[in-house]
Amino acid sequence: MRKGKNREIYIRFLLNALPILIIPLFLLFSAYFRNQKLFKQEIYDKNISILENSALMGESMMASVESIVNYLDESSSVNKFLNFYSLNEDGTNTNEVILLQKDINSLITANDAIDNIQIFSKNNKMLLDGTQVVINLNRYYDYTFSITGIDYDHWYHEMLMGIHNWNNRLQTLETTDKSITKQMFFFSSDIPANSGIYSSGCVFILLGQDKLFRYFDRLEYQKDGFVYLQDGDGNILCEDNRTGVENIYLQAEETSENSGFITKKIGGNDLFLTYYKDKNNWLYVCAVPRKLVMSAVQDTWGYFLFMLVFALGIGILLVHYFTTRLSAPITKIYDLLKTGKSAVSYDEFDEEIERLIQKNEQMQDELEKQIPALKTSIFHTLATGGYHTREEIGENLQKIQIAADSPLYLIIIVSLNDLDTGNNLEKIAAQKIYLKKIMEETFLTTQIYDLDFERIALLLESSCQEKQEAKQQCEQNLAYVKEKMENNSGISISFHGDAITDIGRIPSGFKHIRTLLDNEYESFKGIIQWYDEKNLVRKIREQETYDIKQRIRKHIEENYADPQLSLISVADSFGISEVYLSRLFKQSFEQNFSKYVEELRMNKAKELIEMDMYTVSDISGIVGYNSPQTFRRAYKRYFGCTPRER
Incomplete structure (x- = not known):
């Protein structure tokens, strides 16, 4: 009979424990599907990285093309080639053409992505590229160079003699050059740039698609x-x-x-x-x-199945082992209750166990009633400096369920302001209970104690390693408590606090807060006043930094028209280092020194141009540029157009 009962107890425990086997199944399936997701993300990150690099190389390639066009647009050799009408007998024009061809070869060699550069003159009807000078265009096209799907007439009238605006500057074409057929990016531009029907010629830059792939x-x-x-x-x-x-x-x-x-x-x-x-x-x-x-x-599916079978096998063995161990004490209790009786039913057994549990809970309740008084006594002793050693403080912190090894502790004193003690004291006590409840829910702690009629203390553990981070988290919670309390009860509350990293200094933290309460900072405007002995020095330094930033800004705004204005000259004027000035500038104005000065100069230049009272040369000097050419390049770089194109 006893053996049968014991087996029944074991089976009941076993049935309750079997659902635990669901956990390894769930974890394994979760790991498998998460592995799929992570692998997809890894492939995506890899491909995105390659595409981003390809985009950067593409942008770099197009920037190189733009730079070459700008170079050719300003080249005197190109200008001479476009504007003479024939090769003269003394060979002067021929020498210029040879020199220009060498320049083109150098540009092609220096830019790996460029296959060829062609320059065409509308005046002399000559075409020049990296290897030859073409005088007879009709013999050159088809025999040496051609574009698939475009005949000679279209090439000559629409491309060589046509207008190259922004809408068709980049085309994808298939070209044949010296019997080699390739897919090309075909970049074209008028020379001078954007001159339209008044252009003297045009430039074509051929970029091989294979170099992009x-x-x-x-x-x-x-x-x-x-x-x-x-x-x-x-x-x-x-x-x-x-x-x-x-x-x-x-x-x-x-x-x-x-x-x-x-x-x-x-x-x-x-x-x-x-x-x-x-x-x-x-x-x-x-x-x-x-x-x-x-x-x-x-490939991991087989490994997953093996782990699944292995986990289930180990799980079954563990369930059997722990079920046997856990059911043994219940079996012994059953044997004790059965002593002296012929038989004990399971209902009687359950009722007896229930009575024992209820009795134990009653004892626990009586014990817990004594805990608040003990915790309050320990807290007040701690707050008044009654504990003198770290060991003594740590031992008593553990008694009130506060860890002695936390990286940071926060002490908060909540003051109820302007209480009228002539009012109903029961109402004030109810409001304090309401305040404690809000703080318990907000901070998820019971470490809240009455100091006196008007003040409540809160001792918090923090896992933050930095004081500032812990203070910020605390301030967010205190702001919520203050808003809810003042909106629902009409009582004004204020907070004072200190952050402690060493449990041996917790009594000093309470002393610091009492100092704050006795000497309120006039400049205190935040949600809580923290004890900070370096506060005054920090404020002075912040004011000094603010003053020098304003003086630097004013100095640059008054002297931006000086061509000699530079990071070195400003640093010398204020007696600071260039490194410090550069760092201060980036932190304060979110851009570097040269960009800030250029922005001032360009805005003033635009203003003067719109007044239509000065020449470009005059404006360049007024806003601090040594030459009109430098000013024009800076203006085009900043606004995307020249001063005349405004």
């Missing part, structure tokens, strides 16, 4: 994937499509963010697509087969 080699799209580049107007600039499907392009609603990834079925295959938009709103897209992305995760 080499930046995508690490994307692993080559097997059943694709990459493509699309400009801000939706034109496909280049693509490498390995899917065999024509319609591979993402819709605008699919790329609403600046970057992201989606899974999409294209041509019957699931593809993992990553996209990125650069600052010019160009869209870079790459697609990799999803099976390739997830292959590494699929």
Whole structure:
């Protein structure tokens, strides 16, 4: 009989313990699916990094092209080539052409992305590139150079003699140069720039698409994937499509963010697509087969199944072991209750256990009633400096359930202001109870004690390593307490506090706060007044820093027209180092010194230009530039146009 009862107790424990096996199942499945998600994120981060680098290289390539066009636009050799009408007999023009061709070769050599540069003169109908000077254009086109789909007449009238505005400066064309056919980015510009029908000629810069695709080699799209580049107007600039499907392009609603990834079925295959938009709103897209992305995760499936079986086996053994151990004391209690009786039913057994538990709870309640008085006594002794050693303080902190090894402790004194003791004292006591309840709910602590009729103390542990961080968190909670208390009860409350890193200094913290209460800071305006003996020195230093920042700003605004104004000269004027001035400038004005001065000068220059009373040369001197040429370049860089194009 006893053996049967013991087995029944064991089975009851076992049935209650079996649900624990769900935990390892849940954890393993969660780990597997999280592994899938993390791997997708890793692939996305990798692809985005490659696309960002490709975008940067693309932007760098276009910046180089713009720089070359600006260089050629200002080149005297180009100007001479565009404006003579034929090669003269004395060879002067011929020498100029040879020198210009050498310059073009140097530009092509220095820029790896550029395949060729062509300059055409509308006056002498000559075309010059890195290898030859073309006089007979009709023999040059088709025999040496051609563009797929464009005949000679269109090339001559629309491209050489046409106007090259911002809308068609960059085109994607297939060219054949010396029997070599390549996909090219075709960049064109009038010379002089933006001169339209009045231009003397034009320049064409040919960029090989293959040199841009080499930046995508690490994307692993080559097997059943694709990459493509699309400009801000939706034109496909280049693509490498390995899917065999024509319609591979993402819709605008699919790329609403600046970057992201989606899974999409294209041509019957699931593809993992990553996209990125650069600052010019160009869209870079790459697609990799999803099976390739997830292959590494699929390889872990066998390992996952092994771990699942292993976890279940170990779980069953552990459940059996602990069920046996845990049921043993209950079995012994059952045997004790059964002593002297022929049989004890399980209902009687449960009732007896319930009586024992109730009796134990009654004893616990009696004990807990004594705890508040003990905790209050310990707290008051701590606040009045009754404990003198760190060991004594730590031992008593543990008695009131405060850890002795916290990195930081916060002491807060809450003062109820302007209490009228002639009013109903029971009402005031009820309001204090309400205040304690709000603070308990807000700070999730019971370490709140009455100091006297008007003050409540709060002792908090903090896991923060820095005082400032702990204070900020505390202030947010105190602001909530103050707002709720004043709105619901109409009683004004104020807070004073100190942050302590050493338990041995907790009594000193209470002393510091009493000092604050006796000597209120006149400048105190925050939610709480913290004890800070360095506060006055810090405020003086902040005022000094503020004063020198204002003086520096005024000095620059009064002297920006001086061409000699520089970081060194300003630092010398104020007797500070260049390094300190540079750091102070960035911290205070969120930009460096030269950008700030340039902004002042450009705004003043724009104002003078709009007045239409000064020449560009006069304005350049007025705003602090040594030469009109330097001023024009700075103006175009800042506003995107020359002073005359305003």
